[in-house]
Amino acid sequence: xxxxxxxxxxxxxxxxxxxxxxxxYTATGYPSLFWYVQYPGxxxxxxxxxxxxxxxxxxxxxxxxxxxxxxxxxxxxxxVQVSDSAVYFCALVYGGATNKxxxxxxxxxxxxP
Amino acid sequence: EPEVTQxxxxxxxxxxxxVILRCVPIxxxxxxxxxxxxxxxxxxxxxxxxxxxxxxxxxIFDDQFxxxxxxxxxxxxxxxxxxxxxxxxxFCATSEGDRRTDTQYFGPGTRLTVL
Numbered sequence: 213x214x215x216x217x218x219x220x221x222x223x224x225x226x227x228x229x230x231x232x233x234x235x236x237y238t239a240t241g242y243p244s245l246f247w248y249v250q251y252p253g254x255x256x257x258x259x260x261x262x263x264x265x266x267x268x269x270x271x272x273x274x275x276x277x278x279x280x281x282x283x284x285x286x287x288x289x290x291x292v293q294v295s296d297s298a299v300y301f302c303a304l305v306y307g308g309a310t311n312k313x314x315x316x317x318x319x320x321x322x323x324x325p
Numbered sequence: 326e327p328e329v330t331q332x333x334x335x336x337x338x339x340x341x342x343x344v345i346l347r348c349v350p351i352x353x354x355x356x357x358x359x360x361x362x363x364x365x366x367x368x369x370x371x372x373x374x375x376x377x378x379x380x381x382x383x384x385i386f387d388d389q390f391x392x393x394x395x396x397x398x399x400x401x402x403x404x405x406x407x408x409x410x411x412x413x414x415x416f417c418a419t420s421e422g423d424r425r426t427d428t429q430y431f432g433p434g435t436r437l438t439v440l
Contacts, residue, residue, distance in 0.1 A: 244425040255329075255416060255433035256368070263426045301368060307425025310381055311356065312370035313418075 214239050216302050218316035225292055225323050233287040233319045235276075235302035243304035245269075245278050245285040246313070250299045259287075259300070292323045327351040329432035331417050337438045341406050346435045348400045348417030357400045358418040358429060359392065361385070368416070374400065375423070407439045 219234040237245065247259040247269070260269030265280035274289045285302060302316040330349045338344050350357055359371040373380040374392050391403045400419075404411055414436050418429040 246428075248431070255331075256418075256431040258428050258430070261428065303368075305425050305429075307423055307427070311373055311420075311423040311425075311427075312358070312381060312383070313360070313368075313429060314370070315368040317367050 214243070214304065214314050216304055216314055216316035218300075218302050218319050221299075221318070221320035223319060223321050225321070227294055227323055227325050228291045229323075231287070231289040231292045231296075231321065233300055233302075233321070235285045235287065235316060237283050237285065237302075237304050239283070239304060239306075241306055243306050245276070246303045246305070247274070247276055247285070247287050248301040248303060248315075250301065250318070252298070256301065292321070294323045294325055297321055297323045329417055329419055329430050331415075331432035331435050333435060334433065335436045335438070337440065338407055340409055340439055344404050344407055344437060346402045346404075346415050346417075346437070348402075348419075348432055349398060350400055350417070350419035351430060354419035354421050354430070356380075356420045356423050356427075356429075357392075357394070358420075359402045360416045360418060360431075361413040362416065362434075363410075363413045371402075371415075380423075404437075407437075409439050412437055412439045 244263040246261045248256040249259045260271040262269040262278035268277045299318045303313045357374040362368045372382045414434045417432040420427045420429045
């Protein structure tokens with residue numbers, strides 16, 4: 213079945229370091245791909261999305277490119293801040309008759325000053 | 326910016342009791358969802374709801390669960406007889422449409438603890 217696999221956490225980085233969180237997916241069709249972020253004590257917030265192959269989603273310095281050939285949607289940021297500490301979830305959705313989000317396990321990012 | 330709200334933020338209940346979790350969707354959204362996250366595990370889909378009907382439900386969403394939109398604004402999830410394994414964070418989400426390009430917006434969640 214369809215699934216999303218994320219790199220295991222926690223990921224611990226120093227401020228201003230480069231971030232990559234890997235995400236790969238298995239899908240029978242052509243889904244949209246999302247990154248959601250969950251800050252401590254809060255709900256899930258959309259960080260960015262991409263709806264077709266080669267699309268790049270970006271927001272708040274984060275980027276991810278929809279790579280159909282490698283079935284990947286890796287999250288990157290050039291210089292992380294302490295305020296980026298959160299859990300990051302990769303997810304896919306098809307839309308239409310089955311519009312449920314399928315999530316990865318989440319990756320905890322801890323940024324130290 | 327419009328938000329999805331959920332109440333209560335934390336609910337503690339005894340096994341076998343009924344609980345109702347409430348969600349207020351963003352006002353122009355027509356599609357509603359419940360997800361849950363057991364501590365340390367994935368966020369899992371429970372049910373989607375549109376036009377006062379369930380569109381899709383997962384295997385988790387058995388006869389103990391029900392959803393309704395009782396007054397045109399709230400969207401509720403009822404668990405009839407709670408079990409220990411229902412302890413989880415429950416998230417409501419809403420979207421304008423059901424296209425794969427439509428974003429689902431999440432509430433802050435209700436932490437349910439079943440004793």
